[in-house]
Amino acid sequence: xxxxxxxxxxxFTMLVLLLFSVCSLLLILIGYHVYRKIDDNMDENSRIRSSxxxxxxxxxxxLTEDSAELLEANGIQMLSLDQSSGDMExxxxxxxxxxxxxxxxxxxxxxxxxxxxxxxLDAGGFTMVLLGNGLLELTVETRENEAxxxxxxxxx
Amino acid sequence: MNGKSKxxxxxxxxIIAILFFSIAAAVTLQLFVRARxxxxxSVDLNTAVIKTQNIAEVFKASDSVGENWVSFCEENFVRDxxxxxxxxxEDWFPSKDATERYVQVEIKRxxxxxxxxxxxxxxxxxxxxxxxxxxxxxxxxxx
Numbered sequence: 196x197x198x199x200x201x202x203x204x205x206x207f208t209m210l211v212l213l214l215f216s217v218c219s220l221l222l223i224l225i226g227y228h229v230y231r232k233i234d235d236n237m238d239e240n241s242r243i244r245s246s247x248x249x250x251x252x253x254x255x256x257x258l259t260e261d262s263a264e265l266l267e268a269n270g271i272q273m274l275s276l277d278q279s280s281g282d283m284e285x286x287x288x289x290x291x292x293x294x295x296x297x298x299x300x301x302x303x304x305x306x307x308x309x310x311x312x313x314x315x316l317d318a319g320g321f322t323m324v325l326l327g328n329g330l331l332e333l334t335v336e337t338r339e340n341e342a343x344x345x346x347x348x349x350x351x
Numbered sequence: 352m353n354g355k356s357k358x359x360x361x362x363x364x365x366i367i368a369i370l371f372f373s374i375a376a377a378v379t380l381q382l383f384v385r386a387r388x389x390x391x392x393s394v395d396l397n398t399a400v401i402k403t404q405n406i407a408e409v410f411k412a413s414d415s416v417g418e419n420w421v422s423f424c425e426e427n428f429v430r431d432x433x434x435x436x437x438x439x440x441e442d443w444f445p446s447k448d449a450t451e452r453y454v455q456v457e458i459k460r461x462x463x464x465x466x467x468x469x470x471x472x473x474x475x476x477x478x479x480x481x482x483x484x485x486x487x488x489x490x491x492x493x494x
Contacts, residue, residue, distance in 0.1 A: 208358060211365050215372065222376050229383040233390040240397045247401075326423055328410040344425060346405040348412035 243335065246296065246316035247345050250289065250333065253298075257287070259350045260329035271309055274323050274331075290310070291321035296335065398443045399475035399482035402426075402454055407487045410456075410471050426454060433458040452477045466492040 209244035257276040268274045271290050278300065288307060289302045297312030320336035329349040338341050406424055413420035421428045426437035427445045435456040440446040457472045467489060474484040 204360065208362050208365065210363070211369070215365065215369050218372065218376065220381060225383060226379065226435060229387050232385055236390045236394050244397060244400075293403060328412045328423070330409065340438060343401065344405060345401060346408040346412075346423075348408040 295323045403473050
């Protein structure tokens with residue numbers, strides 16, 4: 196009967212052990228990438244969808260075709276939402292500042308300070324355009340530089 | 352027990368471990384593939400909802416549903432009678448060569464007393480499966 200030298204048997208065993216370790220490591224790496232991709236997708240989906248729907252609900256309830264107005268202060272484009280009720284005058288502004296879409300509620304427009312706005316969505320950019328026919332277009336640039344557009348038809 | 356049989360036992364142990372590992376790896380990889388597919392499906396659905404709703408908003412805002420209403424959409428629509436179709440590549444960017452992903456708008460006009468009811472069926476399709484669809488109606492008074 197042919198027998199392998201003891202040294203060869205030991206090397207083979209170690210090779211099998213190495214293969215086992217490499218395969219385990221690969222599986223862990225694949226799992227890590229899949230998990231990260233799923234997590235990124237879920238995060239992107241929920242962040243953009245919930246923020247967009249929050250914004251669109253606010254805009255639909257507060258703005259009409261005639262009242263929609265895009266303002267600009269210190270080079271920052273802002274959408275003004277009328278929040279006044281009774282004697283109380285409130286001004287709500289939606290704008291992009293310091294890597295985030297923000298909203299700020301003030302009682303006097305002179306109190307507006309972009310840094311104090313409540314963050315709605317972290318983004319790479321945000322633009323608002325009134326297209327005519329009562330159509331408002333919001334474009335969010337994600338952190339991966341993808342543009343997500345939402346159009347809102349304002350009430351007459 | 353001599354050294355040779357010890358090596359044999361160790362080798363057998365490793366082979367059995369690899370066998371179990373292979374079975375577990377096969378199951379795990381299947382789960383990974385399924386999870387990734389589900390995640391991709393959710394991205395596609397999210398994109399389909401946004402695209403479909405955007406078209407519906409434009410349709411709703413258009414004064415008269417003539418040819419120019421599609422100019423407010425960012426889609427590159429191809430018109431065939433009252434049907435409009437826009438094609439996308441696998442990353443949902445507009446593409447004329449792609450055929451697997453598309454948004455289709457079918458417009459039907461129904462004359463009624465004093466006006467016309469215009470119905471738009473908007474569907475977002477991937478591999479012949481409808482991801483999301485919306486029906487929107489507008490009633491236009493006769494001028």
